[in-house]
Amino acid sequence: MIENAEFLLTILMSVPLLGIFFSAISKENPESAGRNVLSVGILTVITNLVILMLIGNNLIHGSASLQIMKKFEWLNTPKIEFLFAVDTFSLPLIAAVHIAILLGFFGVLNNSYRQKTLVILALVFLEMMIGYLLAGDLFSFYIFFEAMLLPLFLLVGILGDMHRQDILYRFFLYNLLGASLLFMALCILFNHQHVTIQTINTVVLSRNLEMIVWGAIFIAFLSRIPIWPFHYWISSVNVNISNPLVFIIANILPLTGVYGLIRFFPLTAPGIIAPYLLVLEIISIITMVVIALIGFSHRDVQYKIFSYMTVYYILYLLGALLPTDALLSNIGFSIFSWLIIVAAIEVIISHIEKERQQLGLPEYGILKNAKTISFALSFFVLAAVGLPLSSMFLNNMFIFAGLLTYNLKMAMFILFAIILSSVNLLQHLFYLKYSDNENSEKNVVAIDMPSPIIIVLGATILLIITSFINPLWYME
Numbered sequence: 001m002i003e004n005a006e007f008l009l010t011i012l013m014s015v016p017l018l019g020i021f022f023s024a025i026s027k028e029n030p031e032s033a034g035r036n037v038l039s040v041g042i043l044t045v046i047t048n049l050v051i052l053m054l055i056g057n058n059l060i061h062g063s064a065s066l067q068i069m070k071k072f073e074w075l076n077t078p079k080i081e082f083l084f085a086v087d088t089f090s091l092p093l094i095a096a097v098h099i100a101i102l103l104g105f106f107g108v109l110n111n112s113y114r115q116k117t118l119v120i121l122a123l124v125f126l127e128m129m130i131g132y133l134l135a136g137d138l139f140s141f142y143i144f145f146e147a148m149l150l151p152l153f154l155l156v157g158i159l160g161d162m163h164r165q166d167i168l169y170r171f172f173l174y175n176l177l178g179a180s181l182l183f184m185a186l187c188i189l190f191n192h193q194h195v196t197i198q199t200i201n202t203v204v205l206s207r208n209l210e211m212i213v214w215g216a217i218f219i220a221f222l223s224r225i226p227i228w229p230f231h232y233w234i235s236s237v238n239v240n241i242s243n244p245l246v247f248i249i250a251n252i253l254p255l256t257g258v259y260g261l262i263r264f265f266p267l268t269a270p271g272i273i274a275p276y277l278l279v280l281e282i283i284s285i286i287t288m289v290v291i292a293l294i295g296f297s298h299r300d301v302q303y304k305i306f307s308y309m310t311v312y313y314i315l316y317l318l319g320a321l322l323p324t325d326a327l328l329s330n331i332g333f334s335i336f337s338w339l340i341i342v343a344a345i346e347v348i349i350s351h352i353e354k355e356r357q358q359l360g361l362p363e364y365g366i367l368k369n370a371k372t373i374s375f376a377l378s379f380f381v382l383a384a385v386g387l388p389l390s391s392m393f394l395n396n397m398f399i400f401a402g403l404l405t406y407n408l409k410m411a412m413f414i415l416f417a418i419i420l421s422s423v424n425l426l427q428h429l430f431y432l433k434y435s436d437n438e439n440s441e442k443n444v445v446a447i448d449m450p451s452p453i454i455i456v457l458g459a460t461i462l463l464i465i466t467s468f469i470n471p472l473w474y475m476e
Contacts, residue, residue, distance in 0.1 A: 005058040006070040009084050009134060012051050016127040019044030023120045038105060041119040045102040045126070052095050056472055059088055066136055066198060074139075083136035083196060089328055090133045092336040092471040093259065097129050097252055100343035103460065104245030106453045107347035111243070114158060118245060121158075125151040125249050132256060137196050138186045141263075145256060146179050152253060155246045156237055167236050174230060178223030181216035188213050197263055210272040217264060218273060222280075224257030225317055226310040227287045235291075235306060244350040247302070248343045254313050255335070262320045262328060277321060284314045285410060288417035295424045301349055304424040308384065309342055311421040315414060319399040327402050334395035336471040337383070337464055341390065344380045344460055345425070347453070348373060352432065355447045367433045370447045374433065376457045381429045383464060385422035390464045391471055 023040045059067050066085035074080045086094070101122060108118060128148035135141035149171075157168055188209065189195055195203055205213060226234040234254065241247045288311050295307025316331050352366055352373065367374040383389040386396065404411040449457075467473060 005055070005068050008051055008055050008058070009068060009070045009086065012048055012055065013084070013127065013130055013134070015044055015048050015051065016123045016130065019123045020120055020127070023116060023123065026116070037116045037119045038109065041123060042102065042105050044123060045098050045105065048130075049095065049098050049102075052091065052098070055086060056091055059086070059091065059472075061088060061472065069136065080139055081137060082140045084131070084134040084140070085136040086134055088472060089262075089332045090259075092332050093255070094130060094133050095471065096336045096339040097126065097133075097255075099340050099460070099463070100248050100252060101126055101245070103340070103343040103347050103456065104248040106456050107244035107248075107350060109450060109453060117158060118155070118243070121151040121155050122245055122249060125155075125252075129252065129256075133259065136198065138190055138200075141197060141260075142182060142186050145182065145260065148253070148256065149175055152249055155249060156241070159241070159243050159246050170232065170236055174223055174232075178220040182220035185213045185216040185220070200264055207272065210270060214270040214273050218261070218280075221257040221260040221264075224260075225254050225313055226291070226306075227284050227314055227317070228290075231287060231291065231310065235303075235310075241302070242350065242353075244346050247305075247346055247350070251306070251309050251342065251346075252339070254309075255339070258313060258316050258320060258331075258335075261317065262331070281318060281321070281407075281410060284318055285413045285417070288314045289413060289420075292417040292420035292424070296420055296427070301353070301428050304428055305342065305346060305349075307424055308421040311417045312338055315396075315399065315418065318403060318410075318414070322402050322406055327399055330395040330398045333391045333467075333469075333471055334399065337390035337392045337467065340460060340464065341380050341384050341392070344457060345377065345384065348377045348380070348449075348457070349428075351449055351453070352377075352447060359447070361447075364431060365434065366447060367429075372454055373447060373449055376454075376461070377429060377432070379461055381425045384425055386418075388468075391467050391469060394469055 019040055023037045026037045026040060055068060066087050069083060069085040071084075072082040074082055104122070105119070108115070111118075125148055128144050128151070131140065132144035132148060135144055153168065153171060156171065189200065189203060223230050234250075237250050241250060291307050291310045295304045298304060298307070316335060319327050319331050355361075356363065356366060367377065379389065383392065386393060388394075400411065400415070403414060
């Protein structure tokens with residue numbers, strides 16, 4: 001244990017800023033294909049992962065309260081303080097975001113297009129995400145909630161593939177709605193009572209104010225989660241991005257909506273909006289099933305991955321809305337593995353697609369002679385569909401058991417959507433390995449990955465296995 005461990009939070013938030021600075025001043029040699037600045041990004045993320053290990057060793061395992069608090073005074077009149085803290089729920093989420101972005105960096109190892117811009121914006125997003133997941137007061141929570149949109153907006157605008165103007169228009173419109181509603185609600189809370197996120201459930205409001213404040217907060221967070229009608233802008237962003245790092249960052253963003261709802265309402269939703277939760281559950285389940293069905297019929301693998309992630313984001317949302325806080329650790333531990341697994345699948349598939357196009361290969365049978373890629377992709381896909389290879393297995397079982405107890409019919413539709421979204425990934429894996437085309441054997445060419453990516457994927461597999469039940473096993 002380290003005394004006064006709050007300095008670790010300051011270091012954790014400072015390291016990405018240093019990475020941004022050194023990335024900005026680095027001079028690129030055309031022959032290096034942008035690897036100098038990419039090395040800065042990789043080193044930045046690895047450094048923060050080490051710091052997260054130190055922070056974890058100073059947490060009290062099993063405690064649900066915020067720990068290792070760091071406070072900064074901003075204004076005296078009005079009294080505004082920035083509070084940052086971490087607990088056993090946010091820590092694995094922060095670690096998962098770092099590992100997912102690290103995988104994304106290795107996924108663009110041989111991509112020299114706008115490499116410096118890509119790394120700098122990715123580190124800016126990481127900095128904003130850290131601040132958001134550490135925020136313990138309303139103002140810093142809102143600032144980081146909105147600030148993380150800027151790097152993603154720029155990444156989509158610079159590196160998006162098709163229809164960028166329409167995508168950015170939807171991006172701006174939907175997020176402006178969420179930002180406005182959340183800002184209004186938080187201003188009312190702050191002016192009514194000076195509360196923090198830990199004490200927000202103790203706020204007493206009039207009935208009309210309750211409806212306005214809690215309804216606005218719910219809609220603001222839901223605008224980040226791919227449920228109807230907000231799935232429209234999120235899906236348009238995801239299916240038009242071929243860069244694996246940008247795709248991973250875009251798919252981290254909905255986590256902020258789920259996390260916000262859990263942080264603001266850790267026990268249950270406010271009574272004033274409880275009657276409307278059934279409507280939200282129905283909309284959520286319909287979205288899960290429809291997106292899973294579209295993913296099943298859709299040829300584009302990016303949409304299949306988006307379909308899979310949508311189903312699980314809504315699963316975690318519904319689990320978080322259950323009238324209990326017993327599942328929060330299960331949700332956090334499951335998201336840890338799930339986010340890393342999907343990032344690894346995206347990196348592998350984007351590499352396969354890039355090599356296939358360069359070599360002029362058909363879309364089938366690519367993995368027949370690529371043993372390393374075949375093993376890695378098979379492992380991550382099987383872990384994604386629910387085999388006992390990661391912490392998703394047991395923790396998802398507990399979440400689903402809670403939903404089953406809460407509402408049997410709802411749980412059956414959720415199970416159907418989960419199975420269908422899993423079939424989407426298995427369908428693509430089977431398609432890459434086998435084909436009924438008679439000439440498929442003649443067209444197969446071995447595709448392999450660079451050694452650094454293979455090493456990182458091997459380390460990721462080991463991490464997923466060692467964190468089978470609890471990603472915070474090193475705290476025991």
